[in-house]
Amino acid sequence: MQPGARSPIYKKIAEIIMIKINKKLLVSTVLFFVVLLFATATIIKEKEKNAPSLDVIVTDSPIVFYFGVSCPHCKLVEQYLTENKVAEKVRFSMKEVYKNKNNANEAFAKAELCGISKNKLGVPFLWDGEKCYMGDENIINFFKEKLNEK
Helix, strand or coil, X not given: CCCCCCCHHHHHHHHHHHHHHHHHHHHHHHHHHHHXXXXXXXXXXXXXXXXXXXXXXXXXXXXXXXXXXXXXXXXXXXXXXXXXXXXXXXXCEEEECCCCHHXXXXXXHHHHHCCCCHHHCCCCEEECCCCEEECXXXXXXXXXXXXXXX
């Protein structure tokens, strides 16, 4: 054997040590990402739990506007309501249904009274105490009529 050369047994031992180190590194890395993913999911859930309610509750009116946070047609109704200051002239509640299951179940119950099944119900949706209105145009027209009554 030449001076400074390693015997095959030393090479094999070094190889085994490197494999063990690589396995530990891989396990550590996977474990780190699992913990990171869990922590991120927990933080997101807590933020949602602590997020302010988007609901506006008016107790002296049967009119309820059900909407979804990311619903583009709901945004059109909301824009109309804001631009025309409808809330100053007509008493009504607003309830978000995408993140609030209680509100969604309430909307399902109101829709059922109008003969609308769960799989046909969508937002924007409005209950006036007797009738149901679906779609941005129908709801905007409902509020236009209410404004003309004043």
